[in-house]
Amino acid sequence: MPIYTSEDQLLKRQYDFIIVGGGTAGNVLANRLSENANVSVLIIEAGTDTTENLSVQVPFLGVTLPGSDLDWKYTTVPQAGLDGRVIPFARGLGLGGSSAINLLTYNRGSDDIWNYWAKLTEDEGWSWSKIKKYYLKNHRVVPPADGRDTTGEIDPSIHGDGPLEVSAPxxxxxxxxxxxxxxxxxxxxxxxxxxxxxxxxxxxxxMQSTVGSGKRSDSNTAYLQPAIFRPNLDILLNTQVTRLVQSSSSESGPTLTTVELGTQSDKSKRSQVTALKEVILSAGVVGTPQILQLSGVGDASALRSLNIEPVVDLPDVGAHLSDHxxxxxxxxxxxxxxxxxxxxxxxxxxxxxxxxxxxxxxxxxxxxxxxxxxxxxxxxxxxxxxxxxxxxxxxxxxxxxxxxxxxxxxxxxxxxxxxxxxxxxxxxxxPTSRGSITLTSNDPFASPSINPAIxxxxxxxxxxxxxxxxxxxxxxxxxxxxxxxxxxxxxxxxxxxxxxxxxxxxxxSVTINHPSGTARMSPTKAKWGVVDSELRLKGAKGVRVVDASVFPVIPECHIQAAVYIVAERAADLIKTTYGL
CATH class of the missing domain: 3.30.560.10 (Glucose Oxidase, domain 3)
Known part of the structure; x- marks a missing residue:
């Protein structure tokens, strides 16, 4: 698997699947889709390789990572509920995404939250009885670093046999x-x-944490690195997706399978790669709605005010931001x-x-x-x-x-x-407070307006x-x-x-950095929402969204486990769609 640090190094411009974001969900998809040797996969990450970063590896140092070079360093708009304060809004930048900079807690959520998602989306595939296999497929319990008996602290019998390592303290x-x-x-x-x-x-x-042998286990180490030598998987680092470009159109909507690339170092230069099957947006709760809006997918009137030609009028893009x-x-x-x-x-x-x-x-x-x-x-x-x-x-x-x-x-x-x-x-x-992610300009390198409305x-x-x-x-x-x-x-x-x-x-107050909901799932025929219950972008072809932005409502727990579970189910949905 080649790891490219510049788009100039890419040897081809077409892949079956292009995954935007090498974070918590994106790396799961890269692994699962590239299991089929006949499928070509490109994963595009705006940041760098975090594999050898000591601060990522050491669990206790997780608190030092927000605000570092592995953080997008976003801040919110002044928060009316916080006496007008502006607060940091940490999001992971680099392989592993936020799973590489979070504080490692692994909660899959109650049975109730998954059953509620099934009700909201009118899709029993999200109910706990159907989702359980993806929870089991995602992780496994490993001994704590001190090797002590953890009877009564964790029940190994209810856990799985997947790649992510989870342990008691x-x-x-x-x-x-x-x-x-x-x-x-x-x-x-x-x-x-x-x-x-x-x-x-x-x-x-x-607390159960994504730690094995005293070291952080994240989506990069658990999912991407084991797939690193597959010849059908390419990784492109230090590159942002600036927008999706319409490659064709029909009565059922535009096809958005061409991806425009750019870099901070040369903001005027653009290039393109194309997905033969799908573009999968896993750019996160901030990045995903930002890319969609830059691509003309969002509230049509708001997009026109920024000189962006609307392609799909979806007012829910960037709306309903929720955090703990x-x-x-x-x-x-x-x-x-x-x-x-x-x-x-x-x-x-x-x-x-x-x-x-x-x-x-x-x-x-x-x-x-x-x-x-x-x-x-x-x-x-x-x-x-x-x-x-x-x-x-x-x-x-x-x-x-x-x-x-x-x-x-x-x-x-x-x-x-x-x-x-x-x-x-x-x-x-x-929480019942709801905020938004909205563009401040049509410049893809400008931070959007982030208002979690805490x-x-x-x-x-x-x-x-x-x-x-x-x-x-x-x-x-x-x-x-x-x-x-x-x-x-x-x-x-x-x-x-x-x-x-x-x-x-x-x-x-600050936030626990558990944002969700900015491209939320809804029933296929519902007028609200951004993606259907199989995570396909409404009103368009060739795009799926797989990250915490699709959560129809925020889980009542730390959210990384839910992101992994959603990504595992998404991989199966995609494989079923294309008979893989």
């Missing part, structure tokens, strides 16, 4: 047992869940068993890095959090007043808590120079306040008070009322 932290003890003591909404991938995605339990908001809640603790000094003292950090490099053991084999908790709101929650429950069912959560054994910087607050801290990240998992509904702000209250309720349990003795810290200490917490949420 590989280095136990002092707070992990306190989380489990408190869960079992409190019960109810804080019940202990021995495996969030059981279909019930509520309760408290250990997050607030970092800080507590000072009496224990010295946190990892705060690792971040303060270069020699301690270096020692941990050295341990990872020589033995694949220690703190750095984990993402920063080992445990998480998903909660349903109390039935009498004011967040639910006057609205239909936005969660997909009783097995799906409204909110999340992530327990971090130190001061985790999310947002503008800096780590204090002394002291030991605990962070609980609170998030809203079933915390702009009554439900979202009140659900976040409930999560913040839940964090303090959980820490009031006897195991915490006996050992860590957490005390609210910083501005949280002054947030005495729900109104105070709502104000703090608006001041401090």
């Amino acid at each position: 590989g280095h136990i932290l002092p707070i992990d047992d306190l989380v489990v003890q408190s869960s079992k003591q409190l019960g109810g909404r804080f019940k202990y869940n021995p495996d969030f991938n059981s279909g019930d995605c509520t309760g408290v339990g250990f 908001p997050l607030v970092a809640n800080y507590f000072q603790v009496s224990s010295e068993g946190t990892w705060d000094n690792v971040l303060r003292d270069g020699s301690i950090l270096g020692a941990n890095m050295g341990q990872w490099q020589t033995t694949r053991q220690g703190l750095f084999v984990n993402s920063p959090g080992n445990t998480q908790s998903y909660q349903r709101l109390p039935p009498d929650s004011p967040a639910l007043d006057g609205i239909t429950d936005p969660a997909s069912g009783p097995l799906s959560a409204h909110t999340e808590l992530i327990f971090v054994n130190g001061f985790a910087q999310f947002g503008a607050v800096k780590q204090p120079p002394t002291g030991n801290y605990l962070t609980i990240l609170t998030g809203v998992m079933s 915390l702009t509904t009554n439900f979202d702000i009140k659900a976040m306040v409930q999560a913040m209250n839940d964090a303090q309720t959980f820490l009031a349990a006897e195991p915490w008070q006996k050992e860590f003795k957490p005390v609210v810290f910083g501005e949280l200490a002054d947030a005495k009322t729900d109104a105070d917490k709502a104000a703090l949420a608006r001041k401090a």
Whole structure:
């Protein structure tokens, strides 16, 4: 498999399939479609090869990747729900995409979310009973880095035998047992869940992460690298797709199988490659609607205002952007068993890095959090007043808590120079706020306008306040008070009322980087949506979309597993279409 770093190096200009984006979904498709030696595949990635990047490999260093050269470095427009703040909007740039820069959590979502997708799309192929095989095909459980017995932390019997490596935490932290003890003591909404991938995605339990042998497992290492020597698969790096070009037209719509390429280094130069069967857009929640709009697919009046000739009038392109908001809640603790000094003292950090490099053991084999908790709101929650429950069912959560054994910087607050801290990240998992991705110009190298509309509904702000209250309720349990003795810290200490917490949420919230929905699926004959339930672009031929933009509604969990599952099903749909 040749790896090209410039389009000038391409030896041919036609492929059966052209995949736009070498990220979480794109690499799955590249692997599965190129399994057939008679099928030619080109994958085009705007970034570079991440395979040897140490910061990608080391799970604990995942927090350093947003804002790096492996991030598109997008920012949002001023957020009305966040006191007008502009916040970062991290998206992976390079092979692996966001699976190479995320914080590694692997949640496939509840049975309810998949059944809800089936209902929304009127396609039983998305129901859990039909989707389960793709979940099993995608990943496998491997031992944690420390090799300990993980009975009760993860249930291997409900997992699969696929290429992506998934494990329980590989280095136990002092707070992990306190989380489990408190869960079992409190019960109810804080019940202990021995495996969030059981279909019930509520309760408290250990985080499962895309880590094998202490090292990140992403779509590049799990899917693309094993296919690297296939002669029918080409990879083109450092190249952006600037638009899709109409190659023909008929009464049923235009055919958009010609791909225009460009680079940041020479913005005036353009070239083309053509798909004989399909172009598959896997450019992500930002990139996919941007490319569609640049190609004349979107809201016709908005496109004309930017001097783009409409080809397909699809107002939903770029609409319905949804993301999970997050607030970092800080507590000072009496224990010295946190990892705060690792971040303060270069020699301690270096020692941990050295341990990872020589033995694949220690703190750095984990993402920063080992445990998480998903909660349903109390039935009498004011967040639910006057609205239909936005969660997909009783097995799906409204909110999340992530327990971090130190001061985790999310947002503008800096780590204090002394002291030991605990962070609980609170998030809203079933947000009702909806935003958009829209073009700012017809320049394909200009960043689009990104508006996730964070915390702009009554439900979202009140659900976040409930999560913040839940964090303090959980820490009031006897195991915490006996050992860590957490005390609210910083501005949280002054947030005495729900109104105070709502104000703090608006001041401090960021996103968990789980955007979705900007090219959402809908029933074939529905007037809304961007793609049909088999992910084919509505109103056109030759284009399919496969990434988180097609989610009809955001899952109530971390979303990377859902992207992998969608990509696995998409590969089968494509193979069936062409008898492969």
